[in-house]
Amino acid sequence: MNKYDPEQEPYVALRTKALESLLVEKGLLSSEAIDELISEFEQDIGPLNGARVVARAWTDPGFKQRLLQDGGTAIAELGLPGDTPLVVIENTPADHNMVVCTLCSCYPWAVLGLPPTWYKDFAYRSRAVIEPRAVLREFGLELDDEVTVHVWDSSSEQRYMVLPERPAGTDGMTEEELARLVTRDAMIGVATVNSPAAEGVAAG
Numbered sequence: 561m562n563k564y565d566p567e568q569e570p571y572v573a574l575r576t577k578a579l580e581s582l583l584v585e586k587g588l589l590s591s592e593a594i595d596e597l598i599s600e601f602e603q604d605i606g607p608l609n610g611a612r613v614v615a616r617a618w619t620d621p622g623f624k625q626r627l628l629q630d631g632g633t634a635i636a637e638l639g640l641p642g643d644t645p646l647v648v649i650e651n652t653p654a655d656h657n658m659v660v661c662t663l664c665s666c667y668p669w670a671v672l673g674l675p676p677t678w679y680k681d682f683a684y685r686s687r688a689v690i691e692p693r694a695v696l697r698e699f700g701l702e703l704d705d706e707v708t709v710h711v712w713d714s715s716s717e718q719r720y721m722v723l724p725e726r727p728a729g730t731d732g733m734t735e736e737e738l739a740r741l742v743t744r745d746a747m748i749g750v751a752t753v754n755s756p757a758a759e760g761v762a763a764g
Contacts, residue, residue, distance in 0.1 A: 727752075729755045
């Protein structure tokens with residue numbers, strides 16, 4: 561992504577940063593504590609909810625059908641809030657989906673937690689629509705020319721989440737094991753889910 565332009569930040573975000581700076585200056589919070597909490601919500605708490613949804617869809621055809629028909633109602637079955645309409649779009653060998661919010665940073669908090677910084681970046685918000693394949697390459701995802709890329713624009717009235725393809729080599733895995741493979745980026749559509757073998761190579 562191109563360098564982030566602070567002038568593109570909405571007023572609320574700037575006010576939040578000012579409040580954060582004031583709390584740190586007065587010794588009520590530390591920058592490290594804030595960073596740790598944000599990281600927890602970005603990487604762990606939020607995405608784990610979405611990973612549970614994906615794993616359930618991979619293992620339960622009935623749930624998958626309900627999820628694709630009405631995402632908000634389906635995720636409520638797992639105890640997740642479904643107050644904002646959620647549309648779940650499925651990746652297939654022929655179609656790849658990615659999510660953006662061109663106006664601001666609307667995001668499915670219930671399933672993905674806090675949005676990553678790059679999702680709010682003006683460069684991502686503008687370029688994802690104009691040159692999605694180039695953006696995906698910058699995330700390390702190279703798609704075959706035969707794959708059609710679809711870009712979905714979230715709004716305050718409707719949020720989107722990608723249901724990634726289930727990777728090969730996962731037939732015997734439990735729902736919990738499958739959930740551990742699913743990443744936040746795969747549910748935004750800027751990555752795919754690695755097979756267990758690939759995960760093992762990466763871990764090694």
